[in-house]
Amino acid sequence: MFACKLLLNVARHTRIRQIYRNVTTWSPVGTAFNARQQRRFDLFEKNVGLFGVPELSSPEGFEVAQEKALKETEQLVEEACSSPPGAQTVAAFDQLSDSLCKVADLADFVKVAHPDPAFRDAAEKACLKIGTTVEKLNTNVELCKSLKDLLDNKDILATLDPETRKVAELFMFDFEISGIHLDEKKRKKAVNLHVKLLDLNHEFLMGSHLPNKIEKRALPEHIRNQFSFDGNYIQIGGLHAESPDDLIREAAYKIFLYPNTKLLHCLEELLAFRNQLAQLVGYESFAHRALKGTIAKTPETVMKFLQLLTDKLSDRTAKDFEMMRDMKMRLNPRSSELMPWDHPYLSGVLRAERYNIEPSLYSPYFSLGACMEGLNALFSQLLGVSLQAEQPQPGEVWSEDVRKLAVVHETEGLLGYIYCDFFHRPDKPHQDCHFTIRGGRLLGNGEYQLPVVVLMLNLPQPSKNTPTLLSPGMMENLFHEMGHAMHSMLGRTRYQHVTGTRCATDFAEVPSILMEFFASDYRVVSQFARHYQTGQPLPENMVARLSESKKVCGAADIQLQVFYAALDQIYHGKPQNRSTTAILKETQERFYGLPYVPHTAWQLRFSHLVGYGAKYYSYLLSRAVASIIWRQCFLRNPLDREMGERYRREMLAHGGGKEPILMVQGMLQKRPTIEDFVDALVTELNPDFETFVMDSES
Known part of the structure; x- marks a missing residue:
């Protein structure tokens, strides 16, 4: 129920805005990112603590912060249980959730990203402590009863606004999935299943990333040096999918995916316990x-969505695989059978051959500072929002190269803060992601609690003479993650439990994927893509080629995602008396098209089964929704302010406080069908003939 998820939001009233403008100094956002961070050191300046939280000026402060939150929690539980049912009940629940999330969300980030082990350890302990409290709250019968009394009283329920009613229902749903409505015996069983699943999730996640070993002599001598050594063994920790050598790709695939009996048992237990828990609390x-x-x-x-998509793509997918076979025959006539380890490499070769999209040709035009200025210009024109670089105070950030952005609306003032942890450093997780540190919510005094987020990328540091240069993929990832951040910043929810990205998984990715469409449109890119040395603009035909290249083998790429999504659904559907490998083999044959390789267990590397259990399809559905919105609302004019305002009002403002399909309907002014979603993904693959005209003229 009070599990702290992603979130965020909004603005303050005019007086606060004016005061803020009087005391804050900003610098141009592009300048802030194209040079190394320069800090002024003042021995007399006070350490304000991480993110400005005074207690977190040292690792020991986590214990102080958590104890403060737990004490506040006790008071709020008492308040929620004793007050008469009404809107104040939901407000008390949300305040209780907010109090815990402010510590848990911050600690969740610090435990993986802070360079100081002492801070990481302290944050880990805080997460465990808050997690234990959350488990107790989720099984607090008296607390649940106070909410049930509200939801059972139709007269009072009728007086609540739709968002308050929705949030009350979401809190009750969280209670129910913990089994609180069951008798004592079943409730204990539900708690035990939750505990077992926490352990199994951790075990599977860790195991899914462990390398496999094989004796050196088992591999041909000429490819051994492509892998890391561990004594007399070769250690393989990935698929080496981009290697031009067929044999290296094949060896890595067969060895890395070789089944681990213990991990197979772990996955089968995990799926069985998930099913038991779901059925115990009343789900099929x-x-x-x-x-x-x-x-x-x-x-x-x-x-239905996955099957219809498969049917619509079947001819295109077959043609894609045929192109890959022809390419493999050209590259290696002795081994022309197309196998799963060939798909990523050969599709890349075909893209490069057809459109000449070597990243080094593009990166001089995509300095990080230019890209940030591009985002700034886009948000300003589309949403009336600017990004302002602000100097962090001592102790506020965890690494000297972290940049702080204030997000400011032209009439509403300060909306929130984005901390940009963009540069590579040792021990930093190699993933691009968005973390919520504090969620937006309406406070009792009428002000709005400003949201705070972190965006984490892994980019090279700028040098003395050269700014950080982004490949096209890095630039697109930057736009993607900034889509999450703006979803967090632009919400208008009353409750932090549903603010910003704290919404349905198949809706949460829509704003970020939509940003990828903006990043591929020349009218947007031309505003910022300049060669960092000459100032020359990126030629339009290069942007067009980049966009068209993504369509090469696009059907096969989508079909691979369909296979993963279908496997995830089948694993989490009704139990089957077959091994997970047998299910994998059948699903691969039905939904992919390339043969299953005997003695492999790809599902043991499918780490998304932990965080995205039964929801991996969300990537495809979110892309379909984003595609429809782009074509209908922004393709004609990606800088249309009126459409940008509608986008904020209908989609970004509500977080998870409104049914997601109703938000999509509000944006499109019609309710899309499953067929519409499928058609959107298929239509994306159609070639743009103007590109071929430009190429022939260049």
């Missing part, structure tokens, strides 16, 4: 439970 399957409140709503709808 884990997938039925996981999809409640999403755009798709049911596993049946998801499978």
Whole structure:
């Protein structure tokens, strides 16, 4: 119920805005990112603590912060249980959730990203402590009763606004999935299943990333040096999918995916316990439970979407695989059978050959500072929002190269803060992601609690003479993650429990994927893409080629994602008396098209099964929604302010406080069907003939 998820939001009233403008000094956002951070050191300046939280000026402060939150929690529980049912009940629940999340969300970030082990350890302990409290709250019968009394009183319920009613229902749903409505014996069983699943999730996640070993002599001598050594063994920790050598790709695939008996048992237990828990709390399957409140709503709808997409793509997918076979025959006539380890490499070769999209040709035009100025210009024109670089105070950031951005609306003032942890450093997680540190919510005094987020990338540091230069993929990832951040900043929810990205998984990715469309449009890119040395603009035909290159083998790429999504659904559907490997083999044959390789177990590397159980399809559905919105609302003019305002009002403002399909409907002014979603993904693959005209003229 009070599990702290992603979130964020908004602005303050005029007086606060004016005061803020009087005391804050900003610098141009591009300048702040194209040079190394320069800090002024003042021995007399006070350490304000991480993110300006005074207690966190040292690792020991986590214990102080958590104890403060737990003490506040006790008071709020008492308040929620004793007050008469009404809107104040929901407000008390949200304040209780907010109090815990302010510590848990911050600690969740610090435990993986802070360079100081002492801070990481302290944050880990805080997470465990808050997690234990959350588990107790989720099984607090008296607390649940106060909410149930509200939801059972139709007269009072009728007086609540839709968002308050929705949030009350979401809190109750979280209680129910913890089994609180069950008798004592079943409730204990539900708690035990939750505990077992926490352990199994951790075990599977760790195991899915461990390398496999094989004796040196088992591999041909000429490819051994492509892998790392561990004594007399070769250690393989990935698929080496981009290697031009067929044999290296094949060896890595067969060895890395060789089944681990212990991990197989772990996965089968994990799936069985998830199903038991779902059925115990009243759902037909884990997938039925996981999809409640999403755009798709049911596993049946998801499978219909995946099957229809497969049918519509079948001819194109077959042609893509045929192109790959022809290319493999050209590269290696002795081994022309197309195998799963060939797909990523050969599709890349075909893209490069057809469109000449060597990243080094593009990166001089994509300095980090230029890209940030591009985002700034886009948000300013589309949403009336600017990004302002601000100097962090001592102790506020965890690394000297972290940049702080204030997000400011032209009439509403300060909306929130984005901390940009963009540069590579040792021990930093190699992933691009968005973390919530504090969620937006309406406070009792009428002000708005400003949201705070972190965006984490892994970019090279600028040098003395050269700014950080981004490949096209890095630039697109930057736009993607900034889409999450702006979703967090631009919300208008009353409750932090549903603010910003704290919404259905198949809706949460829509704003970020939509940003990828903006990043591929020349009218947007031309505003910022300049050669960092000459100032020359990026030629339009290069942007067009880059965009068209993504369509090469696009059907096969989508079909691979369909296979993963279908496997995830089947694993989390009704139990089957077959091994996970047998299910994998059958699903691969039905939804992919390339043969299953005997003695492999790809599912053991499918780490998304932990965080995205029964919801992996969300990537495809979110892309379909984003595609429809782009074509209908922004393709004609990507800088249309009126459409940008509608986008904020209808989609970004509500977080998870409104049914996701209703937000999409509000934006499109019609309710899309599953067929519409499928058609959007298929239409994306159609070639743009203007590109070929430009190429022939250049």
